[in-house]
Amino acid sequence: MVRAVQAGFAKYFPDKKAILINSDGGSTDGTHEIVEKTVIDDFQPLLIDRRQSLLSKIVTPYHGIPGKGSAFRTIFQIAKELRVKACAVVDSDLRSITPEWIDLLIRPVLSRDFDFVTPYYLRHKYDGTITNSIIYPVTRSLYGKHIRQPIGGDFGFSGKLAEFYLTKDVWESDVARFGIDIWMTTTAVANDFKVCQSFLGAKIHAAKDPSADLSAMLTQVVSALFMLMEEYPDKWKEVRSTDPVPLFGFEFSVGLEPVHVNVDRMIGMFDLGIKELSALLTDILSMDSMKELIETSTSNPFTFTDELWARIIYDYAIACHKKVMSLEHILKTLTPLYLGKVASLVMDMAESNALEVENRLERLCTAFEKLKPYLIEHWE
Amino acid sequence: MDNVFIEPLKRFIERIAAFLPNLLIGLILIIIGFLLAKLCKAIITRVSIFLKVDALSERIGILQALRKSGIHEPLSKMIGQAVYWIIFLSFIIIGLDALKMPAVENLMTEFLLYLPNIVLACIVIFIGYLLGNFLGRAALIASVNEGFAFSGLMGKFVKFTVFIMASTMALELLGIGEDTVLIAFAIVFGGVVLALAIACGLGGKDAAKEYIDKMLQEKKEDDDITHI
Numbered sequence: 001m002v003r004a005v006q007a008g009f010a011k012y013f014p015d016k017k018a019i020l021i022n023s024d025g026g027s028t029d030g031t032h033e034i035v036e037k038t039v040i041d042d043f044q045p046l047l048i049d050r051r052q053s054l055l056s057k058i059v060t061p062y063h064g065i066p067g068k069g070s071a072f073r074t075i076f077q078i079a080k081e082l083r084v085k086a087c088a089v090v091d092s093d094l095r096s097i098t099p100e101w102i103d104l105l106i107r108p109v110l111s112r113d114f115d116f117v118t119p120y121y122l123r124h125k126y127d128g129t130i131t132n133s134i135i136y137p138v139t140r141s142l143y144g145k146h147i148r149q150p151i152g153g154d155f156g157f158s159g160k161l162a163e164f165y166l167t168k169d170v171w172e173s174d175v176a177r178f179g180i181d182i183w184m185t186t187t188a189v190a191n192d193f194k195v196c197q198s199f200l201g202a203k204i205h206a207a208k209d210p211s212a213d214l215s216a217m218l219t220q221v222v223s224a225l226f227m228l229m230e231e232y233p234d235k236w237k238e239v240r241s242t243d244p245v246p247l248f249g250f251e252f253s254v255g256l257e258p259v260h261v262n263v264d265r266m267i268g269m270f271d272l273g274i275k276e277l278s279a280l281l282t283d284i285l286s287m288d289s290m291k292e293l294i295e296t297s298t299s300n301p302f303t304f305t306d307e308l309w310a311r312i313i314y315d316y317a318i319a320c321h322k323k324v325m326s327l328e329h330i331l332k333t334l335t336p337l338y339l340g341k342v343a344s345l346v347m348d349m350a351e352s353n354a355l356e357v358e359n360r361l362e363r364l365c366t367a368f369e370k371l372k373p374y375l376i377e378h379w380e
Numbered sequence: 381m382d383n384v385f386i387e388p389l390k391r392f393i394e395r396i397a398a399f400l401p402n403l404l405i406g407l408i409l410i411i412i413g414f415l416l417a418k419l420c421k422a423i424i425t426r427v428s429i430f431l432k433v434d435a436l437s438e439r440i441g442i443l444q445a446l447r448k449s450g451i452h453e454p455l456s457k458m459i460g461q462a463v464y465w466i467i468f469l470s471f472i473i474i475g476l477d478a479l480k481m482p483a484v485e486n487l488m489t490e491f492l493l494y495l496p497n498i499v500l501a502c503i504v505i506f507i508g509y510l511l512g513n514f515l516g517r518a519a520l521i522a523s524v525n526e527g528f529a530f531s532g533l534m535g536k537f538v539k540f541t542v543f544i545m546a547s548t549m550a551l552e553l554l555g556i557g558e559d560t561v562l563i564a565f566a567i568v569f570g571g572v573v574l575a576l577a578i579a580c581g582l583g584g585k586d587a588a589k590e591y592i593d594k595m596l597q598e599k600k601e602d603d604d605i606t607h608i
Contacts, residue, residue: 130608131608214607217608265527272524272527272529273524275532276524280520280521325517326514333521336524
C-alpha cells in the first residue's frame with residue numbers, strides 16, 4: 001500500500017509536495033513501524049526517472065471515538081492545517097491498489113476542479129451486494145446522482161471539501177464510528193459539491209474476517225443512510241430526476257475470482273425470517289408490502305421483485321423516521337429480507353455478463369426512482 | 381328502663397351527632413379532592429401538551445415502548461391521570477382521617493405504610509414487562525439472523541423469564557410468600573432447564589445430531605460474498 005502510494009506520487013505528481021498520513025487507532029500489529037520504514041529504494045524498475053523529493057509521512061494516532069470516522073477527521077484536520085489542494089483516502093487492507101489509483105483519485109480535483117472523486121470498481125457480480133441492492137439505488141434515487149460506489153471507501157477530495165467536512169458536528173455521533181463513507185458522499189452531493197467517479201479496476205481486499213456479522217454490518221450501513229435522510233429531507237424531496245456522474249479513467253475488464261454463493265441457505269433464512277418475524281414486520285411494513293412478501297416466500301421459482309424490494313426499503317426508512325420501535329430492532333429485521341433479495345438477484349444474474357449485470361441493476365434503480373413519491377408521501 | 385334503653389340510645393345519638401360533623405368534613409374533603417384532582421388533571425394535561433411532552437416521548441422512544449406494551453394513551457394524558465389519582469387518593473386519605481375513627485385510622489396507617497411497596501411492586505412489574513418485551517424481541521431477531529430454527533421459542537423464553545423474574549421481585553416487595561416464591565421460581569426454572577436437557581439428551585439426540593451436522597455443513601458451504 002505505502003509503496004503504491006509513493007510510486008503513484010513519484011510517477012504522476014513529481015513536481016508536487018505530497019504527504020502520506022497513517023491515521024492509526026492504536027493498533028499493536030506494527031502498522032506504524034511498517035508505514036514509517038516502507039520505502040521504494042529503486043524507482044528504475046517502475047520506469048520513474050524524474051522523482052519528487054522524498055515522500056513525507058505522518059504517522060499519528062487519532063483521538064475521539066474509535067472508528068474509521070475519527071481517523072478520517074484527523075486526516076481532514078491535517079489537510080486543513082497544511083492547506084492541501086487535494087487529498088485521497090484509501091483502505092489499508094487493499095490488495096489491488098496500483099500507483100494509478102493515486103492519479104485517478106487526485107487528478108480530477110487538481111486539474112478538473114472536482115471536489116469529490118468516488119471510486120468505480122470492477123467487482124464480481126455477486127460482490128458488494130449491500131451497495132448494489134440498497135446503497136446505490138437509494139442514494140441515486142434520493143440525491144439524483146448515479147454514484148456507483150457511494151461507500152467504496154477509497155475517495156479523492158479537495159481541501160475545500162475537507163474543510164467543509166470539519167464544520168459538521170458529527171464527530172461524536174455514529175459517523176465517527178462507522179458510516180463515514182456514505183456520510184462523505186452524501187454530504188458532498190447534498191451540499192452541491194462537484195462530484196465525479198474514477199475507474200480504478202478491480203477491488204481486492206485482504207481475506208474477509210470470518211467473524212464479521214452480516215446483520216451488524218447491514219444495520220450500520222443502512223442506519224447511516226437513513227440518518228442522512230433525516231438531515232437532508234428538503235434536499236432529497238425536491239430531487240425529481242437522476243443524472244449520470246462524469247467517469248474518468250480507462251475502462252478495462254479483468255478476470256475476477258469466482259464467488260461461491262449458497263442460495264438455498266439464503267432462501268432458508270428468508271423463509272425463517274418471514275415465519276418468525278411476521279409480527280414485527282407488520283409494524284414496519286405497509287400492508288401491501290407485507291402481503292406481497294408472504295406471497296414471495298411461497299413463490300416457485302423464488303422471485304423477489306424489484307418493486308417490492310424498493311417499497312420495503314422505503315417502508316424501513318419511514319419506520320425508522322417514525323421510530324415505530326427501537327432503531328436497532330427495526331434494522332436487524334431487515335437481514336433475512338435482504339438475503340431473500342440477494343438470493344433472487346443471484347439467480348437472476350447467474351448467466352449474466354458484466355454489462356447485463358449493470359443493466360439488471362439499472363432496472364432495480366429505476367424501481368426505486370419510480371417509487372420515490374411513495375416515500376415522500378409517507379415520510380410525514 | 382332508662383338505664384337499659386334510653387341511656388345507650390342517648391349515647392348513640394350523641395356519638396352520631398359528634399360523628400356527623402366529622403363525616404360531613406370527610407365528605408366535603410373528598411368532594412374538594414375530586415374537584416381539585418379534576419382541575420389539576422386538566423391543567424397538567426394542557427401544560428404537558430403545550431410543552432410538547434408527547435412529541436418528546438415519541439422522540440426518545442417512551443411512546444413506542446408503551447405502545448408495544450399495549451398502552452395507547454398519549455403521555456400527556458397519562459401524566460394528567462397520574463396527577464388526578466395522586467391528588468384524589470390523598471384527599472380520600474385525609475377525608476377518612478377526618479372521621480377520627482380509631483379502626484379506620486389504624487387501617488389507614490397500615491395502608492400508608494404498605495403503599496410504597498405497592499407502588500414499587502407496580503413499577504417493577506411495569507419495567508419487567510417492558511424489559512421482557514425488549515429483550516425477547518432482541519433474542520428473537522438475533523436468533524433468526526443466526527438461522528436458529530427455534531427462534532420464536534427462544535424469544536418467548538427470554539421474554540417470560542424476564543417477566544417472571546420481575547414478578548418474583550414484585551411479590552417479594554409485597555411480602556407475599558417471599559422465600560416461597562423465590563424457591564418456587566428456582567425449582568420451576570431449574571426444572572425447565574433440566575427437562576430441556578433430558579429431552580435433548582435422550583429423546584432428541586438424533587435430532588440434535590442432525591441439526592448440528594446441518595449447521596456444520598452450512599458453515600462449510602458459507603458464502604464468499606463481500607456484502608459491502
